[in-house]
Amino acid sequence: MTDTGPRVRRIDAPRQDRQDTETYPTVARAVTAARRLVHRHPDRCRLREVGRSRAGRPLFLLSVDDGERTVLAVGGPHPNEPVGLAAAVGLAERVLELPPRPGVGWHVLLCLDPDGAALNEGWLHGPLTPARHYEHFFRPAFHEQPELLPAPDGPLAPMPESRVLTGLIDELRPVLQCSLHGVDFGGAFVQLTRPLPGLAAGFARSVARGGIPLDVDSYDAVGWDSPAPGTYVMPAPGTRWRALPDRPELSTWSYAGRYGGVTAVLEVPMWAIDAVGDxxxxxxxxxxxxxxxxxxxxxxxxxxxxxxxxxxxxxxxxxxxxxxxxxxxxxxxxxxxxxxxxxxxxxxxxxxxxxxxxxxxxxxxxxxxxxxxxxxxxxxxxxxxxxxxxxxxxxxxxxxxxxxxIRWVPIGTQVGHQTRAALAAADLLLARR
Missing domain, CATH: 1.20.120 (Four Helix Bundle (Hemerythrin (Met), subunit A))
Structure with missing residues (x-):
């Protein structure tokens, strides 16, 4: 990756992938891990409840360091993608291994959809096989996914979880929002609300380091601009590109843009299929x-x-x-x-x-x-x-x-790639003055 300043780390820099044990955390375990980090680093960390879900479950924000320039990471946006919780904790751990960056604060929403996560947790207590995963599968309909906002002139109101996230964006005004997603089958890719020069090459190297295919023609980004293989830029408002009714302009990803922030939706597979890289x-x-x-x-x-x-x-x-x-x-x-x-x-x-x-x-x-x-x-x-x-x-x-x-991608490999990608995107933006 091209350096843009003295503090930019290479996304593919050698480092042991985190999460040595082959388990994904439940929401409760992720919160417990966050509390431990606060206990170990009371001078740098704080944990606070920032709202409640539709069913009354708490949503927690883990903050590391303070500063006017902020990075916001969103864990667990889709409940069938447990890597988001693991990567949220892993990112906080990695930031705490680094010296504090003057004027920069890191904020990690541990799980955006704890209600949905509860409907998937049965899988986390057994063998991590496709068959068992689908015995406990749940993924909400589009209009019940917290990152997707209702049309302003429509009949639906934003969900409580959505209001929590947009409220955090209003409060923190992040220069970067990282949404920590996963796909069940396929390859890794990144979706951006606007181009982020310098990210694509390092992202591809990080994927290769993990032995993960790079999804070079992603189904999730059909018709989107792709400045480099595996990197996609969300379309202009009103663009229609496929049958599914998703509209990125009506999302918490685009919401960050009102403050000049960039959102990176980071996707990594649980089970890789190499042909998506062809x-x-x-x-x-x-x-x-x-x-x-x-x-x-x-x-x-x-x-x-x-x-x-x-x-x-x-x-x-x-x-x-x-x-x-x-x-x-x-x-x-x-x-x-x-x-x-x-x-x-x-x-x-x-x-x-x-x-x-x-x-x-x-x-x-x-x-x-x-x-x-x-x-x-x-x-x-x-x-x-x-x-x-x-x-x-x-x-x-x-x-x-x-x-x-299909072949299993170890959890440590999934988390390691997402952490490297989030840090590299942050470095590119924070290096700008």
């Missing part, structure tokens, strides 16, 4: 994308037929799961239409086609897994048949992903 033209896009579209269409149709078997009491007790299922069932046919109309006839990279194949397996896997949780207490032949079919879709989807060549 930028070469795919030899038969029509056949590959068509097959992925058929797989998604057929499984979504089956899952839609199983939804009536969810008992009313399950929908009341586990409303977020039911709403997530309904959201995914609604958007999946739009993806199929998009792939067949726009992707199938086009020249695409191996990376892009691979991401479509991942989504075709992953979306039914997510829906079936959440549906199976809602059907757990249902009785009778129809419910038994629905559970059997959901299990069949889960097994077939996992098999399809295994055929893509």
């Amino acid at each position: 930028a070469r033209p795919h030899p038969d896009v029509r056949a590959a994308v068509g097959a992925a579209a058929r797989t998604l269409h057929e499984r979504i149709a089956e899952l839609t037929g199983l939804l009536p078997q969810v008992p009313p009491h399950a929908g009341v007790a586990y409303g977020p799961l039911l709403r997530a299922i309904e959201f995914n069932l609604e958007v999946s046919p739009l993806l199929v239409e998009e792939w067949l109309a726009d992707w199938s006839p086009a020249p695409l990279s191996v990376s892009r086609v691979t991401t479509a194949r991942i989504v075709a397996q992953r979306l039914p896997l997510r829906i079936a897994s959440m549906l199976l949780r809602l059907l757990a207490d249902s009785g009778g032949p129809a419910a038994d048949a629905a559970r059997a079919r959901a299990r069949g879709i889960i097994a077939a989807s996992l098999e399809g992903l295994h055929r893509l060549g």
